[in-house]
Amino acid sequence: MVTGSVPGLRLNQPSRPGVSPYMLLPSPARPSLAARLLVPGALATLATAMGLLVVLHLDRSLAPLDPVSSMLSDYALSPGRLLWDGALVLTSTGSALLLVALYRRGLLANPMLVGTKVLWCVSLVAVAIFAKDPQGGAITVTGKIHLYASAVTCLSLPVVGWALGRRHRDDPRWRRFARWSRRLALAAIPFYLPFIVPFAVNVVLGGHLPTVATGLVERLMMVLEIALLAVLGHWAHRAMRAGAHFRTA
Numbered sequence: 001m002v003t004g005s006v007p008g009l010r011l012n013q014p015s016r017p018g019v020s021p022y023m024l025l026p027s028p029a030r031p032s033l034a035a036r037l038l039v040p041g042a043l044a045t046l047a048t049a050m051g052l053l054v055v056l057h058l059d060r061s062l063a064p065l066d067p068v069s070s071m072l073s074d075y076a077l078s079p080g081r082l083l084w085d086g087a088l089v090l091t092s093t094g095s096a097l098l099l100v101a102l103y104r105r106g107l108l109a110n111p112m113l114v115g116t117k118v119l120w121c122v123s124l125v126a127v128a129i130f131a132k133d134p135q136g137g138a139i140t141v142t143g144k145i146h147l148y149a150s151a152v153t154c155l156s157l158p159v160v161g162w163a164l165g166r167r168h169r170d171d172p173r174w175r176r177f178a179r180w181s182r183r184l185a186l187a188a189i190p191f192y193l194p195f196i197v198p199f200a201v202n203v204v205l206g207g208h209l210p211t212v213a214t215g216l217v218e219r220l221m222m223v224l225e226i227a228l229l230a231v232l233g234h235w236a237h238r239a240m241r242a243g244a245h246f247r248t249a
Helices: 038-058 070-075 080-102 111-129 143-166 175-187 190-203 215-243
Strands: none
Touching: 038 070, 038 111, 038 215, 070 215, 080 111, 080 215, 111 143, 143 175, 143 190, 143 215, 175 190, 175 215, 190 215
16 A cells, blocks of 8 residues: 555555555656766866966976965966966866855755855955065055955865864764864864964054964965865765755755
């Protein structure tokens, strides 16, 4: 007997001999090809961006910079600027694809978190468009926009990673991903201090406190954020394989 509520079937209708009633249930909608390619496309795009960053760090003719003292934004003032801008745009694109994948799989549902992830994507493009002011040069509007966009870039992704990990920390399916997401997000916090403390002393309090090894600190922060993106990408991929809830709109 079929006793459940099945669309298109009458209740308490006897099943045909040899036919399981479960065969009459409608199959779940299969995601479109474009939806299934979201995560692979995001990971491929992010991997390409990381490859460009590796080239910038290894090819001294493109970027003759000291990785210990030179900021990442100094690549915008080097012969390798196109590679730097390309890496930022690709990272933004891959992150946007990852955002859509996480949202459609029901993992990233909070509107505030979605907005914060959008800020991360937009701020990366802003950093690429608005170059920093040269060291010792005049302060320009472009340089100020670059400074504020860089600050948003540094803060937004760890906020998303921590909040997403906290939301799913008790879900047995995602507990491991949630734990690593929170760990990487929290690990990035100490790397903000070499920037925040001198800024507060020099700008807010009117003192003079030099920054130390800011290039190395910023690169370590970048590695943590790349690792966080990798965790989120693997998380979205696993959710797709596990058949997590898929939003159609």
